Amino acid sequence: MTAPVSRPILSRPVLSRPSAARPPVDRQPVARGLPVNPELWPDVVRVPGAPVRAAVAERLVRRAVARLPLRLALPGRAPAGSSDPDTPLLRVHRPDAFFARIAESGLVGFGESYMAGEWDSDDLVGVLTVLASQVASLIPAPLQRLRGAWALRQPSAQRNTVAGARGNISRHYDLSNDLFSLFLDESMTYSAALFPPDGEPADVRSPAGAEPLTVAQHRKIDRLLDLAAVGPGTRLLEIGTGWGELALRAARRGAEVVTVTLSREQRELALLRIREAGYEDRVTVLLQDYRQVRGAYDAAVSVEMIEAVGEEFWPVYFRTLERLLTPGGRIALQAITMPHDRLLASRRTFTWIQKYIFPGGLLPSVTAVEQVLARHTGLRIAEDTGFGPHYARTLELWRERFTERAAEVAELGFDETFRRMWTFYLAYSEAGFRSGYLDVRQLLLVRGAAATL
Known part of the structure; x- marks a missing residue:
């Protein structure tokens, strides 16, 4: 669906600077x-x-x-x-x-x-x-x-404390719903899609005539919901609402969904989409930090949100998920990952992506996730599926749409420097997946003994 008109925030980059002295x-x-x-x-x-x-x-x-x-x-x-x-x-x-x-x-x-x-x-x-x-x-x-x-060193102002995380998220996701609607598909899904193998038909659960990217986004979402065993009556927690598509598909399965976000713009549009779909009685959208969530849930899903948590808070993130999970519950995560040796080499440095696109962000490695789980929780990885080339394809489609609609981006008030920045970001990310330097993985987490499933 088309996003409602919202007030654009004009070309607002992250202006945090390293503390090191500048040359003339x-x-x-x-x-x-x-x-x-x-x-x-x-x-x-x-x-x-x-x-x-x-x-x-x-x-x-x-x-x-x-x-x-x-x-x-x-x-x-x-x-x-x-x-x-x-x-x-x-x-x-x-x-x-x-x-x-x-x-x-x-x-x-x-x-x-x-x-x-x-x-x-x-x-x-x-x-x-x-x-x-x-x-x-x-x-x-x-x-x-x-x-x-x-x-360059990461600025302390970008630490993902409860207050800091809200500001970091806002700088990206509150730019303008209209901006994102220009290059995302109609599902307004801002994460890696899962395409069918070459030559195979589109997912039969998707409506006839649906565009390939939307079909692929639904396939990705459905696989995560299947991993978490979401069905009628499931009490589902989603950390990171996006614009509400996963919550909507879970509600259609009969789940009772609580989904949390730190983005006011995303929450506004998600609430509208949920209301228009008639699922207000099944989906609650909270403007809340994941650390503040209370309750008990049969399943939890989080899509490409761990990248915004920050390394120092990874133990808190996973302990929170474990605390909120009922016995026998399942956690399905989708995460962008990097090789562990590159994480060790770059974890303290300040990158272009952190400065201009995702302040406070850091990609984990699968090894780092395993280590945090083992040291701080009773959770273990039961399933691990990578599909990095699918993210390269997703990003290519986003970049093409963004380029084709550059004039509309300008009409929203985003200047040429912003447009070059966003083009570089999409191309930079696509290159990471095409080269194999980055991957995207769907992980199933369960408690200890069940991890041999």
Whole structure:
């Protein structure tokens, strides 16, 4: 369904900064004349004045490109890197700014440089997929060992305390329901869809004529509800409402649903959709932190919410789920994951995604989940299914829709810098799944002895 009109929040990035001292500022104009609002995007307007460090960064980038299936084009020079003309081409329009940003803040600066229009590519996903596939080796080993000295640190303001989590969630999910409705499918589902294997028919439980993405989203939701054994009379807790589609499908099964969210915009639309579907008597939507939930539930479901919990609160998150579960209850989670070695290497650093898209976010590894469960709960993983390529396809569809409806995004009041930021975010995420650096998994959690099911 189409989201109701809501007041857009104009281009509101996360403005938290690392505490480290900044080098001198070079107030050069932004490349290619892109209009950038300095109040909304101070670190996009600001270009570091560090020519020596920029020169070092250029050498490191050129060295990395030389061994990758990638081409790098600088003004007035032939492309460097691969000799294969079919490999992705990264075109740098303003080398001084591009390399200075990378020298100062690594991948954060790389993303900000794209937002500023200092580099482009006709195959943005291709460029980012190559980089994601080699992320562990892009930086020379000696510098990797000194990561703690040069990497940006996560700001304490983004800790996911009860108060902090509300602010972090609002900065993304309260941007505007209308924005999300432009690129999501009619189910308003903002998580990985589950597509059928090539050549197999669409799910017979979906209405005839439904668009493939909606069918795939329903298949994903139904699999989670099946994992949690949700049926008539099930008392179901959902942590992370989204826009209400999972709660609606659970209610159609006859479940009694309590679903919690920290997003006022999402709750408003979810309540409207639940009311229009006639399930107000079966679904309760609370504007509440998961730590404040009370009651007893036969099942719990949480879709791509653990990524917003924060590592220090993972034990609390899982203990809360365990506390709320009745004997014999089941928990079905969908989680985006990264390899455990990359989690260990990056868990304390401040990323572009954390700065501009998901403040306070951190992707877990399956190993980390297993360790937290073993140390802090009586829960164990009984089933674990990964489907990362399906997320790449989901993100591709979202990115295509977002690009096609860029004019409508602008009409909502989101400026060009925001649109470039969002395009980079969707492409960056898609590349993570295409490269295999990221995965998405559905996990069934049960109490101890039952974990051998």
